[in-house]
Amino acid sequence: MVFIQPGYRPFFFTRKRRPFSLANYIPDEKVSQVRNRADIVDIISEVVRLKKTGKNYLGLCPFHTEKTPSFTVSPDKQIFHCFGCGEGGDVFSFLMKYGNGAFPDAVRQVARRYGIDLPARALTPEQKKRLSQREEMAKVNQRAMAFYSHSLKNKTIGVKALSYLRDRGITDETIEAFDIGFAPDGWRHLGDHLKKAGVAAGIVQSAGLIVQNKRQNGYYDRFRNRIIFPIFDLGDRVVGFGGRVIGADEPKYLNSPETAIYNKRRILYGLNRTRPACRRSGVIHIVEGYFDLITLYQHGIENTAATLGTALTEDHLRLIKAYAERAVLVFDADQAGMKAALRGSGLFLKAGIDARVLVLPDGQDPDSFVRESGAPAFEAAVKKAPGIVEFIIDAAIHRYGKSVEGKVRVISELEPMFATIDDPVARSLYIRLLSERIEVDERAIREKMTRASVPVDRRDRREPFAEPGLKGDRGVSRAFKLEKLIVAMLLQYPEMIPDVEKSGIIDRFSDLELQALGRSVIENRHGSGVDISDLMEKSDKPELKKTIAALAIGRDDGWSRKGCLQLIEQYQKISDPDRRQIIAKIKAAEAAGDHETVARLLQLQQARGQRQKT
Template sequence: MLSIPEDKINEVRDRASIVSIISHYVNLKKAGINYKGLCPFHSEKTPSFVVSEAKKIYHCFGCGKGGNVFTFLMEHAKLSFPETVQKLALDLGIYLPQKPLTGHQQETKQKKELFYKLNKSALFFFEAQLKKNQRACAFLKKRGMSLQTIEKYHLGYAPNSWDELFKFFKSKGVSSKDMSEIGLARFRDRIIFPLFDLSQRVLGFGGRSLEESSPPKYLNSSESLIYNKGEELYGLSSALSEIGKKGVILVEGYFDCLTLHQAGFKNAVATMGTALTPRHVEILKRFTDQFYVLFDGDDAGKQAAERSLPIFLQKGILPKIIELDQAKDPDEYLQKMGKEKFPQKIKSASSLLTFVQERIISRSQNLSSYKTKVIEAMSLYLKDISGIEQEEAIKKLADRLQIEEKWILKSLQEGGIQDQKKGNWKEALSSEYSAIELELIEFFVLFPLWLAQIQSQKVLDLLENLEIKDVFLALINQYAQKQTIDFSLVLEKIESLRLRDRLTRGVLEKENQGRSEQEWKSIYEECMKRLQKKYLENMEKQLLSQIQALEKSGEKSEIDQEVLKKDLLRQYQNVVKQKMGFNA
């Protein structure tokens, strides 16, 4: 990993024009003091993507995404943070000194580069072998693969003997140790599907046996420095731009994925023949939150779909399922029904949760007290859903079983006690931001001078949300250093994407309303008052319960109790008096 000095990062951020950089990707037009264009993160017909050169931020009023020039390139061009800084520095002509790598890092880096090189050579070899082998070509043709697809996705063939690849590598001076480490010897008489990363480097291969009689049907490269099983998704590098717009279709096999791409549904990826892992969902979640599963129509496929549900739910995703009616796989479906019908199929996809619910019901229907059993089984899923979605799912299940919702809620509560201990609920609550607290931050971004007029510790006490407290502290510190606020720099320090999105929206909205500073000031003062009032109300409650607790307990000596009680009462009266001031 490279490490770039902080002052260089700041220089890049300061000198980069967010409007001209985003213009490479989005057609921006001047609109008032800002720029507007069609959002690159969701598909839309009227522009709601706003870029502010002055504030060095962007926000989409359609899908809610917001950030600065770094987050834009990271999310849109899929670059890592160091890559983003490097790219911009290069464009701006800023020299970046780099820390030298340690001996071990150097070794790993060289090894990785060697593996990429070996895989690339192997790719050429497999591709050339395919052209020479009629049986393999015929097999691909039978599976409906066009010549363009074969070329574009670099499909290949591994001959029946390991000899030829061995000779091929030997002629290139590769040692047999390196050859065995990357595990290419396993592929014999197989169709080869290379797996590319987002920079089009070959990470590894998948192989499909040509003869049903030589199992296993599917085989992947062995784990290596550059290939992690359970993390790779076939087709991702080609599917990426479509996934951002249309969501992702998850399929099981290479051919399913290629068939869909070939038919124009380029947002499909395959799990390389392994079961779905949480890591897969995490990777895809960076690009979309709309997931469709499309597994084989047989019982194994349905089981795989059911097993994937908890993995999605734990990652906060409610996926849909595309059911294939009578077809056994996507290929057969497209052949029978034609690709014209498929978009409608996607549109009418139902919730995977409902699909699983129906499977559980049909499994349990003949058992005694089957409704209880269904509720118990479904509670395991429902507990991982939150908010309105959970409420709706509970209602759906209650309707389906013709029972009252309270029975499901009861089962959830019983199971929920353990969850509560883990702190899940608390976490969920703290991520709700109060509108007043958000507004206060927005005011300080727009009018940094006001920061000089407050007592920061007092304001800090008024804020309840820990993340917002952090943002406030960042503002205070920055103002103390620079006597101004660079909001795009503060944004980078905010870990929660939701908070980042909310604040970019608030700042741009306020800026756009065209009120005078004086008008804003009176709104700001009103905000402060409301925060103070809320703070006093909380204090009042706290003190009151402390006083009551003191009256009940007899642990402390009489005198101590009296002193403490007097003190609490004085504080309490003080709070009540301050509160009266507000109501006057």
């Protein structure tokens, strides 16, 4: 049985008695059933764009910024490992790290995906209250969406709203695809509808659908006389709404407040529907508004998502990175649009995501541009859109001008940006571009930028087996490197387990953690193989799971029996204390010119080597 206690960190694979908690109880056989049913590639590919490379899959790590993929997923071993930052583990480890959740939550998430029933968990009163509130919010949002949809289709109530949508070119198919609705003009239409259905006013208010009046003796509808756009999360759950007023009232657009299930910093509107197109094309267009996305989608440009007027966040970038290799930021030509483009540009550059910036002509937004000029014109404009760095350079020149003072300010403002570009070729090309744009000597700019540059993050340059969690200064130890290779050999080429067991070299390991891991691999073999996921499950120590993943995935170099035997022999030689003493005596005899002693010691060493081989 598995009982997960937050913060519990046993040493290696020992099983200690933990406090019993029904809330965290999942039988071992159920955990194994879920793990065996899960496909780690299928689950991780939902949030990381993976490409098959040999036996494994590669992608950009979701846990640190990188430009060259080092995040590796092994479908055979059902594990992942990033050679850049060292993160690794099984499918549960990934979900816990990515979602910042606990082990039982990860198991239940996978179980739900594959239709596996798990025992109902006992919850504390507070847990029950929170869970119930979230579930009720989702249900009331679903009811509200149905009400808005019905109102739009009502030939009396929705005629004006439907006419407005028709005038903007929105088809019935698009209305259905995005579940567009209408909030009637009036103070209590939705509130009264939900009250008649027996929904408590408190949960409706918590969902942001009604607002308490100033006298605090009643409620009124938040959305009135507005076209309604339901906002979905990636699980197709209605988490909030946006409303566009019909007429001249303000504000033009009104969104749901943040709730227990809606956080605008983590939601990109439409991505629940458009992510297959983003994944297919490898490109995602980022726009600001509902109609921008809907119109592009209707005109065949389906690989689009909208920020809903909020500034781009790191959570947004994680979503973008999961479904596309390149982003195109599409903004209005007004000042607000330019500022949004600049904010977003810096964030993309910092995250190392390939992106372009398309600023549309004056008076145009994506919606109006596509309706007036068509999809081909939009796609042509996208192809001409400058990259992020070029856009930022031109924006700085536009802001400060080309006077002497202006040029100095341009260079000073761009220094931090250039410092983040770790590709020396790209940095050199952009410096040349800046030199040409402001007509300043390239060498002078290069010298100033070089002084301002910061050390490149070396996380992507780590050695394949430089795992976190292995303590001590072992980088200079040849024995430690060979011990890691031996454990990696056991995990990747388990046919050598009998030979390693017979040689007894695990007992000679100087590193106790690797020694314990090596013994566990030998003890947990099944036939001729090793169940990596099962090995990880027996440890509650995250750092050890990362080490197992790193050593198990390797670099696809392949193993041969001859090479493995040579590795064992090599370790036997350097770990043999008698041999080290003989070598020391040989060196001393050579220094003293005692050739007779040297010859005798060499014969002794050769004889010992022959005995070790037999």
